[in-house]
Amino acid sequence: MAGSPPRIAIVGGGPAGLFAAETAAREGAKVSVYDASRSVARKLLVAGYGGLNLTHGEPLERFITRYQGPQLPDGFGKMITQFPPSSLRDWATDLGIETFEQRTGRVYPKLMKAAPLVRAWLARLRELEVSLNVHHRLTHLGPGPTLNFENGTHEAFNACILALGGASWPRTGSDAHWIPMLESHGVRVTPFEPANCGWEVDWPADSIPQLEGLPLKNLAARAGATDVRGELMLTRYGLEGGAIYQLGPALRSMELPRLIIDLKPEVPLEVLVRKMESVRRDFLEAGSQRWKLSPQASELLRLHGPYSSVLHLAQTAKALPISLTRPRPIAEAISSAGGVAWTEIDDHLMLHRLPGVFVAGEMIDWEAPTGGYLIQACFATGFQAAQGALKHLA
Numbered sequence: 367m368a369g370s371p372p373r374i375a376i377v378g379g380g381p382a383g384l385f386a387a388e389t390a391a392r393e394g395a396k397v398s399v400y401d402a403s404r405s406v407a408r409k410l411l412v413a414g415y416g417g418l419n420l421t422h423g424e425p426l427e428r429f430i431t432r433y434q435g436p437q438l439p440d441g442f443g444k445m446i447t448q449f450p451p452s453s454l455r456d457w458a459t460d461l462g463i464e465t466f467e468q469r470t471g472r473v474y475p476k477l478m479k480a481a482p483l484v485r486a487w488l489a490r491l492r493e494l495e496v497s498l499n500v501h502h503r504l505t506h507l508g509p510g511p512t513l514n515f516e517n518g519t520h521e522a523f524n525a526c527i528l529a530l531g532g533a534s535w536p537r538t539g540s541d542a543h544w545i546p547m548l549e550s551h552g553v554r555v556t557p558f559e560p561a562n563c564g565w566e567v568d569w570p571a572d573s574i575p576q577l578e579g580l581p582l583k584n585l586a587a588r589a590g591a592t593d594v595r596g597e598l599m600l601t602r603y604g605l606e607g608g609a610i611y612q613l614g615p616a617l618r619s620m621e622l623p624r625l626i627i628d629l630k631p632e633v634p635l636e637v638l639v640r641k642m643e644s645v646r647r648d649f650l651e652a653g654s655q656r657w658k659l660s661p662q663a664s665e666l667l668r669l670h671g672p673y674s675s676v677l678h679l680a681q682t683a684k685a686l687p688i689s690l691t692r693p694r695p696i697a698e699a700i701s702s703a704g705g706v707a708w709t710e711i712d713d714h715l716m717l718h719r720l721p722g723v724f725v726a727g728e729m730i731d732w733e734a735p736t737g738g739y740l741i742q743a744c745f746a747t748g749f750q751a752a753q754g755a756l757k758h759l760a
Contacts, residue, residue, distance in 0.1 A: 371396045372524040372759045374752075375513055377504050379406025380539070381741055382727025382748035383529030384487065389752035390527075391494035395759075398523075399496060400515065402503035402539055407484045409531070409538040413741070414480020420458065421451040422738035423467040432739045434615050435732040436556065437708045442732060449749040451742055461486040472738055504530070507547055511723050525722045525755040529748060532702035532728035533558035540702075540728065551719050554707045559618060560699035561733045562611040562740075565625075565690040567604035573665060578602045580662040585609065586631035589616040589624070595631065600662055604690065612735045614693070615703070623690040629663050629683045638680040649673045653683065701740050703733040714754025715747065722758060726751040 372395050376387045379401035391397045399406065410418070422429060429451065430443035455465050455473060463483045464476045475483055491498065499519075506514035511526040513519075531540030545555050569577060577600040586595050587609045596609035610617075610625065617623040630638060638657060645652040650671055654664040666686060673679040696702055706725050711717055715724045726747040734740055 372756075373398070374755055374759075375400065375511070375521065375523040375526040376529060377401075377513065377526065378529035378531060378539075378727070379403070379498070379500070380409050380529060380531055380727060380744065381407070382744040382751075383527065384491065385745045385748035386527045386529060386726055386752040386755075387496050388487075388491060388494065389749050390756060391491070391496050393752075393756050395756065397494075397496045398499060398521070399491075400499045400502040400504065400513070402501070402516075402543075404500055406498060406500065407480075407487070409535060409540065410484060410741075411480050412535065412538055414483075417474045417478040418480040418483070419472050419474055419736070419738045419741070420465060421454050421473045421742040423451065423471045423473055426450055429739070429742075432737075433732055433734045433743065435703070435708070438732055439708050441713055445750050446743065446746045449746040451738070454742060454745055457745075458483060461490065470737075504544065504547070507551070507720070507723065509720070511720065524759050525724065527724045527726055527748075527751045527755055528729060529726045529744075529751075530729055532705055533696050534560065534699040534702040534728075536697055544729070548706065548717075551717075553710050553717060553719055556704040556707050556731045558696060558702045558704035560693045560696040561614050561703040562700035562736050563614065563696070563698060564601065564606040564694040565604050565610055565617065565623065566692050566694065567688060567690055569602075569604075570669065573669060574602055576665045577662055580660070581607070582627070582629070582660070582662060582666075584631070586628040587613060588626040588628075589613040590620060592616040598627075603694070605688070608736060611700070615733065617690065618693070618703070623692075625688045625690060627666075627686045627688065629659065629667075629686060630657060633657070635680055635684050638683060639676055642676040642680070645676055649676055649679045653679050657683070659683075700736055701733060702728060703731070705729050705731040707731055712754075714757060715751045716754055716758060722755075724751040724755050 374390050374395045374397050376383045376399045387397045387399050430446050467473050503516040505516050510522050512522045530544045533542040580600050582598040594612045598605050598607040598609050641656045670682050717723045727744045
């Protein structure tokens with residue numbers, strides 16, 4: 367780029383914002399990052415408590431099908447393809463952070479910690495002369511773009527990338543305070559809902575001690591037309607776990623959310639019945655033993671009894687219904703669904719109503735299950751927004 371380097375502001379110091387900053391700075395832009403919190407990468411550090419699941423090792427053609435949204439464009443898969451899981455792993459390796467793939471396909475740093483990666487990343491950003499400004503909460507966004515912050519700072523830039531997060535984990539800075547600011551410019555924002563979250567169930571009080579804190583493993587679960595395999599964790603308030611996280615979009619679309627569980631997905635109905643052919647009474651007790659059910663699975667079956675026959679019990683074990691009341695609060699959710707509608711942005715993630723202003727990360731209306739897909743999309747959209755800003759300025 368001829369003349370002085372373009373000045374690009376990044377508002378939001380999560381993975382999408384920081385990677386947008388790195389991408390733009392590598393191309394010669396003068397980049398300033400602003401974050402409302404006392405430090406950047408807070409959500410990444412919180413995610414690191416569980417080992418920091420960076421991405422997933424499944425084939426890319428399968429990987430890109432994991433993303434959902436009411437108006438998710440076909441180009442979203444292309445966006446992931448432009449910065450795929452292999453590129454994210456190479457990026458971490460270049461920071462000195464080796465990664466490994468678990469048997470499940472999930473990819474983690476070998477140290478199973480986020481802090482070493484964050485330290486190395488911030489050192490790289492300093493080398494690229496990226497300015498990191500904390501305690502800067504954006505209060506106004508104007509044409510130019512111009513940015514006003516709560517502490518009185520007023521700056522003008524050639525381009526701006528907003529990476530302000532969704533509405534989950536607000537203690538890390540994702541509090542959706544930006545919605546009125548964008549709506550004042552006519553930008554349509556789909557209301558946020560909890561995603562990758564637990565769901566509440568009205569368990570009978572006397573069953574809670576037998577259920578709370580226990581896993582249901584190796585099950586199949588269905589909501590509407592969506593089937594998944596995985597595990598569930600039984601809690602005092604309802605259900606948590608990977609299986610119900612994956613079914614979140616289907617459950618939210620149901621007027622009366624209902625989960626159907628197959629407790630023995632590997633065993634056909636007729637085999638379950640055959641293993642009980644000599645049983646004439648005490649069906650649940652016999653089934654728990656002969657089918658090798660866990661105590662918590664047996665307790666769930668007890669809640670749907672009594673059983674009139676072996677077939678009745680077997681059919682319930684293969685399609686056990688659980689009525690759900692509501693998702694857990696969005697502040698507890700791992701991620702959120704909703705955000706800036708896709709009709710409001712172009713292929714480079716620039717807002718139609720605010721030329722020179724781009725959006726990235728969980729601000730946009732997409733969602734994905736846990737397993738590395740969330741962080742991967744934050745990096746990919748940060749990369750796309752930075753490339754779009756550079757092209758816009760060129």
